[in-house]
Structures are given as structure tokens and as C-alpha cells.
Amino acid sequence: MRITRNSRWLMLLLAVTLLLISVTPACTPKQAKTIKIGQTMDLTGPIAASGKILVEDGQWITKYINDVKGGLDGAKLEWLWADDAFSPPRTISAFQRMKEDGIVVIIVQNSTSALALTPIAERAQVPIISMNAEPSSLYPPGWVYLAFPTANADLFVGALTFIKQNWKGDQPPKIAIMGWDNSLGRSTLNAKKYWEDLGIQVVTQDFLPPTAVDWSTPLVKARDAKADFIFVSNSHPASEFVLRDAERLGIRGKIPIIMNGISVQIDDSIDAAGALTEGIYWIIPWNLSPDTAGIKEFMEAQQKVTGKEPRLRSSSMHVWGALNVATEAIKRASKNVGVDKVTGAEVKKALDSFKDFDTGGITPPITYGTDNRRGGSAVWAYQVKNGRVTPVSKQITVPFVKP
């Protein structure tokens, strides 16, 4: 390729132009004040099925906060999101970029990312709101806050309490635990003291890799151990594999199956597994009754913003809860120091001031404070009846299962 003198000048001109574009500030109209919230989720990793819902819901909820609720005390909410593929180094990369964009709070999807981000977020003075958390990230109390849900281990205690409340047999109830072979699945083992105190016997404990598609072995072991209940702690779509294998082995309908409702997407399970979900129990850390003020607001908001028939997906409460808590904290910080001076440190102070924060009945009122970072403190039991998620218990208060 011959480079002529003319083309050399052209290349030089192009390089100078690009340089000028990169260093000259963009001429944009004056923007209203914007407050930014960052969010990372898994869109390409092992729990991508959950992450997808978070993005969809986060977009319309942000629009609702800005267009319908008028933003945050005159400031516009900007919701920045990034894929972290369930990898803490990528969570940190995403956080660093968002911090430079000026976020005042970061929402993360899982406990591992929250733990890895903690020292960096603390240095950057940005609080973390986690959608799922293990006790090790919440205790001792620091910069990680759990929004609406309880921790996984607490939810299992709720399941145990539900069993105890409804058990009518003479012998102590027997439960088989199965789940993913990771912190989500194994979190149930933290509740050993509680099942012993409640007099419930754990007959089998089986954990399979997140990629497992065949759950026959743990199901057969549960059946052979004559378990009265099976508790499953994994996520969609693995939950459907469990139901399929339970049906094939003749276990479904004979041994009640209780699913972990923090991670399992009930609605996606019903869509995917259809009749197989009939009669299955879910323990969920929020009150999904349509009469609840918070749920009514959620449904109306969804319809107003999307223009479509609203859909109450249990996993939507993750984003709804996290953004509600975050925006409430930002509003309080804004009242304290003015909307232009809201920083991560001010948002953290505001979060610590949460006392009986009303979530519209979706969870019991949230109180943080210097010694508590757990959001929700109760669970509800649901069962799928005629294709509909139906409550079968009142609120069950659960303790904080500390590490």
C-alpha cells in the first residue's frame, strides 16, 4: 500500500480531529440535577435468568420514579447497570466505572459480589444494597445493607417454622434438604441450631453443581429416607429440573416440596413447568397479597409506565425493594444536606436512620441502625393452586441466622 503525501496529511488531520473531539467538552444543553444509582447483576453467568428480570424491571421502575413520582426532590434518578457475570473482579470493575460517573449507592445482586466490593465501597464511601446476602456479608454490620429479602438461611428457618406450625403427625417431621453446591444452596446448613430446637429431623442433605440437570439421586435418597418434606434451595431453571424429576419418580404430590422463594422465580417456573408446579410450596420473604398497599402501587406503576397488563413476578420485588430503599435513603440525605450535596456517606447515614420504614406491607417495617443491616425479617408461605400463587400462611417472623 503506497501512502502518498496527501493521504499522510489526511491521516494527520483525522488524528487531530479525533484528539480534539476527545478533549473538548460536549456542548449539551444544561441538564437538571441527576442522582445516580449503580447496579450490577449477572446477565451472562450462572444466574443470568434472574439478572434478565432485574434489567427489565429496573428500567420501568426508574421511569416510574422519574416521570410519575417526580424524581428525587427535583433531581432526576439515573439508574446505571452493568453485567458482572457473577464474578467479583468484574463487579469491582463495574463499580469503579460507575463511581467515576458519580453514583451515590450501588446495588449488587449477590452476596459474593457484596463481600468483594465491601472494602472498595467503604474506601469510596458508597453504601452497598445487596439483593441477596449471606450472614457473613451482613455481620458485623458495615457498608452492606439487605433491602427487602431476608438472608437465605433466615428464609429456611421460616420454612422450618411453617412446617412445625402445620405438622400434625405424632413423630417429629423429617425434612430432606437439597440445593446447589454453593453458598446459596448450603446456606441452609447454617440453620442447624434452629431445626434442632424445633425438633425437626434433617434426614438427607444433598448438594449438586449449579449445572446439574438431573436431580434424581437426591430425590430418591429423600424418598428412601421417608422424608416428610423436601426443601429445595437452587434457582431457575434448576427448580424446574427438580419438579420434572420428582414427577418422573412419583414423588411430586406424595412428599410436599418447598422451594426457596428468594432465588426461585415462581412465575418463570409456572410458565416453564406448568402443571408440575401445582401444589408446590414457596417460602417468600415478601407479602404478595394484591391487597397490600405496596403491591397495589407496584401493579399500578407497572401498568402506567409500560402500558401493558401488569405482571407480579416475585423476583421483581428484589429490584422494587432495592430501589425503594435506595431512593428513600437519597431523599432523606437530600433533606439533610440539600440535593446538590448528596454523597455516598450521606446516603449511608440516611440508611442508618431507617426506623420502621414502611414498605407498603410487602415486608415488615425496615429498621437498620448501627447494629442491623437486614431488611426484611419475615417470610410468607405460598402454594400454587390452579396455576395461581396462593398464600397459605400468615407472616412468619424469622430470626437473623448469624454466621
Add this chain to the structure above:
Amino acid sequence: MHLPSGTYSDSYQKDMAVIHTRWQWFLFIAFLLALFLFPLFGTTSLVHLLNSIGITLIAVLGLQILTGYTGQISLGHSAFIALGAYSSAMLSAKLGLPFFLSLPLSGLTTAVAGLLIGLPSLRIKGFYLAMATIASQFIIIFIIGHLKITGGPYGMSVPQAKLGSFIFASERSYYYIVLIVGIIMTFVALNITRTRVGRALIAIRDNDLAAELLGINIFYYKLLSFFVASFFAGIAGSLQAHYITVIHPEQFNLTDSIWYLGMIIVGGMGSITGTVFGVGFMMILRELVDIASPIVASSFPAIGGSAFAALGQIVFGLVIVLFLIFEPRGLYHRWEMFKAYYRLHPFSY
């Protein structure tokens, strides 16, 4: 390799030198200076990106020696990094050893483990060796995830690197550790490939039967290759553990092992410089995809954000396939072609 016009070697040392001219020395020193001064000007996210690139580079250099120079395919490199991370974490957290001692020790621990994993390579090669290394990936991670001492599925916290009373807590301070270790490891890797050992490894890669007939002990050199590669992975794992300060079995997965192979394909197999190009290119590409996905998704809200995030996976796969088809010798070959053109322009002789 083309040398600049008028440059010639009149001794073996000059012929084997990496840097031949004063101008090349000047550029090299300027480059090092720029690297050392970068944290003063770069943003925190860019410094973090360079830290990630540096740590990944050290790991992939090891894989380049094993796969690029010795021809032993390994799809379990991520597990070796995990071994390095966990051994360093345990040496620091449980035994209280200082970081600068646990760093080389974790490399050695991983290297010894690499020797064991490398034993099948004496009997099997190619596809079968790849399967054996995949098995080692799963076995190592399974063991790590089920031991109480490693924290099991919950992972473990790792103390930050310290030197005396100074804690390398920030990205900028840790950058210098990664930079210095990275320079040393690159220097070591380059010199391994330029010595008798490197020539033996290349001979094994090109034709192990002929190499054996020439008197090269392929048993010894294959194991040595695994040892060196695992040492590099162990060092990278230790650096990552003390940087992120939380390690978890799910961080070290098969997908990462495959991407490391992709990096050496893109950069150029059998080239240390190519490793630098490949790692830098792929990591920057991933960062750009992560930045672009939400921006593009907001322009096409009907399609959904997760679709654009998944585009990143498509982009990486496509890049590797395109390089295999159109530039199988990688970015390093393109760089050599550019240098040759630049040096010979406007005349070729």
C-alpha cells in the same frame, strides 16, 4: 525478524539480544516510565483495569509456555490460579506469613500441584490431554469448595498485602506490586523461551518423536513446562487474592480457562509479545463491551438489556474465530508485518 536498516549483529550475544538499538532502548525506557507514572494521571477504573490486565498477563504467560511453546493444551489453567489464590490466602490468613513471602510460596505450591496434573501428559496428548485438564479443573475446584479450611462454598477473606506498616489497600498502591511482578515474570518467561529449555520445549511442540530421537528428555521437559506454567498461575492467583481480598470457588471456572486460551490465540501462539497483545486486546474489548451494553440497550429498549450483555460473549467468540480464520498467527504477526513495512518503506530489498 527484521532488524532496522543498518543494524547487524557481530556476536552471539548481540544476535540474541531483545533490544538492538539505542532508539529501541529509548522507547522501552519511555514505555516503562509511562507505566510507572500512569497512576498519577489515570483514573481509578483505568488503574483497576491495568491491575486486572497485569494479573491476567502473568497467568496467561504461563499458559503460553505450556501451550504455545510446548504444545500441551490445558483447559484447567483457572484451577491453577485458584490453587495459587487459596494457598496464598491460607499462608497469610491462617499461618500469618507476610504477603511478600506467601506470594512466591503460593507459586511453588501451585507448581508442585502442576507437576501432578502434568503426569498424564506423558501418556496422552492433544484432545485427550485437553479432557484430562478439564477434569483437573473440576476436581480442584470441587475439592476447594468442600474443604472447611478454605471456607467451603462461602469462600474466604484474604488479608491485604502489607509491607511493614504500609498496607497496599488502594488500586494505585497495588498497581506497583502488579507492575513490578509483571515485569519480572515477563522477563523470566522471555528468557526461558530464549534458552536451551525454550528450544527443547519448541522441539517437543513441533514433533515430540523427533525431539526424543534427538536426545531431548520429553518426560522431563513436559513436566518442567507444567511446573513453570503452574508457577506463573500460582503467582497470578496470589496477586488476585490479595487484591480482591475475597476468594470464592465460583470465581475460577472453566469459562475463564477457555478465555485464557483464546487470549493466546488472538495474541499469537508461541510468542511472549503476542501474549501481551492478546491479554490487553481481550480485556480492553471486554471492558468496552461492558461499557457499551447499557448504552446500546437504552437505545433499543424493546430488545432488552440482557441481550446486549450476551452480545459480549458473541463478540469474544467471533473475535477468536475470525483470528483463527484470517490471522491464525495472531496480533503479534500483524505487529511484525507492520514493523517490517515501516522499516523497509519505501524500498524493499
